[in-house]
Amino acid sequence: MDYGLIIKQINDFVWGPVMLALLVGTGVFLTVRLKFKPWLNLPYAIKMILAKKDSSEGDVTPFQSLMIALSATVGTGNIVGVATAMVLGGPGALVWMWISAAFGLSTKYAESVLAVKYRENNNRGEMAGGPMYAMKNGIGGFVGKTMAALFAAFAVCASFGIGNMTQANSIAAAFNSSFHVDPAFVGAILVILTMVALFRGVRSIGAVSSFVVPVMAAFYMIVTIVVIVANVANLPAGIAEILTMAFSPSAMAGGVGGSIVASIMSAMRWGVARGVFSNEAGLGSAPIAAAAARTDHPSRQGYVNMTGTFFDTMIICVLTGLVIASSGALGTIDPETGKAVSGAQLTILAFSTVFGEHARVIISCSLALFAFSTILGWEYYGEKALEYLWDNHDISVMYRTIYAFVTYIGATQALDMVWDFSDTANGLMAIPNLICLLWLSKDVARECFDYEERVAVREKRGEKVDLNLESTDYAKKSLI
Template structure:
């Protein structure tokens, strides 16, 4: 185990070094932001309205509504990373790491839009008649000469394996550890309950996942944010100074203070970007898999709805976690247990013992939702490699591994998960750069026709027929 932990830690450091994935991730997001004319700023309002208020695109093809697709993507991303990942970033990189998480989220919205757009544009029906899409399809279909097919296979292999890390073992382990710490629950009992609950949902496939996540994902996010708002109100006097630290330390590094050992600017950037992607998954390609299942009348419309997932995850939820940690001063304690750092931060603001309970229950809901979302991502990745016959065995194995994660010591798994996330992102980011011209061209054309996303299905169909010759 120590040798394995060292190997994955070294691999994680290499993948997330300032010389490999970090510049590629930020560079791709910035490139797409410019080519798309800052689409994440221009269309955020209409996209939020379409995804959260109207919730469906009547007349479009797909298996679940746009809102359910958004909920599934949120379920997969609003997980332990929003609690533990943020604390890890700030605990190692200082308050400035939160700024770089914001940067990753802001420009990552363009990456999320682009991959969701491609996920819908190049999706196809599988043997059961369900829509299947994602980088494993659009890389192969849109990039010629075998290079795209190679990228697609690389992505699918890493995604199918990575799902057991980021979307299963780490999440189940975090649930059992938090429930044992907060309420004294036996990890075996927790694992058994997770095993039954996961299996019950996964048996129904994407439609079951969509219904479950649509029901409780908004509730869990709202309750968590309300608790964070309470803490920030209690510590309102420290909020201006906390925001000042976020911006100054992002460019200067953080001096040693209290139990905090200090960090340089490179570490702040590295931790902020790495934890930011771990949280919102922009550029990783996973969100495109959920987007491909959505009923939508045009790829641009679903791409914009999917883009709001990164905004909600990073600009909203991550911000609340980070500011609670900074305003309460817990980041200075040098606590190596990131989950304990967040729990202590909430405990300093909430009355009685509510802080630890809120964080523990949030981890349960966030992690369980991530397990559901990532089971679908991994299943679809495997399906692109071996066909529909791999679906049920994958669901079964995924459900069993949930129990293993809840009842085992998993020291190397966090580094394993982070490394595999990065390896997933590499082929997708290459594809996004190569296809950015087509994405920008079709996006401009559609938004010139429907800038407020209010066109009916009939209007979109008529417009698409008239412009069929100019597409692609």
């Protein structure tokens, strides 16, 4: 039995037109219902990232919560995912990644608001939240509890795919290609490092992420800008090809795409899928980290966490795409396989137009840091989802151990099957989350407009606002 073919067929069904419409449609609906506040308040949200609101209940600071979320999202999707999307969906896939991210701001905001609003304290005094708690406490009843259990189960499965195997696979492939390191050796090292890191808890992950994520993201952005500036003569043609192939009604190839053939449907399919893989808007993963934040209002953390989508996809992914588009590397045929170069190899090829052989070191090291941080971030998501299903410390320890050893499997398996498994797990995880967002959109809107009236407007005028000192009934209801 060809399990790879079976997974691919399931994946094609899960990520069909219905899922694409549900993902983007939910973002469009929320953006309109919230009167475009997530878009209009983006500068305000970015400014709030460093704001200290530590007097409220929670396990980590708002900034650390965002960094945990970014550690789980800024990963292979930014390097491998973009390149894969531009090969399978054509250069135009980059446009659909950006479009899905724009509406994903509202999706990420909404799911983070619900995560904080409906979070609970577990039996160890830690914050427990995320879509499963929003479903249980917000929707309630048999339907809400069933949706919550399904989401949690899918999240645990997804943690082994999007958060583990794809990351380990990409690290191993990059080091094997760049330094001829045996994937089995890379896998063994990953197992050891993961086991050491995972037994330190969420506060440690937050502290490490708050240092590593900004540094590695800043470094990667600088080197991408250097490549784009060096190849600036090719940039106008690259952008033109990206825009043309994003909306081409029929399959076509040309320009920077070389031998790449794609239509608007394939560009949309791969752009949205890889965009979601990168920023995770709509999956319901990042809200699990948002629920751990110390914050005085659900909407505040919603704004902070939605900036993750902005930085991840609208900045870092776009920079990677422009590097590839301006390099002329897209469409290069691998003489050994006869197929177009894809994944990390394509990104390395694009960077090598400026950095030569050093490109392999730059991409391999960036990929390793990005991917390993994702492995740690997603372990937290998976553990919290498992905690919802079975709140037992021994089970959590067992999960951490199994999770660490799965990195070895990911490092030594074929790339296509790993990516297909991840896409399938993502799709199954997103379905109950998106239904929850639509179901509880009234709650999101209420929190959004209350915050706008009582907090955002006043803070934009330079006034200091401390909701912890306010005694209104609504303020009490907002803090769970």
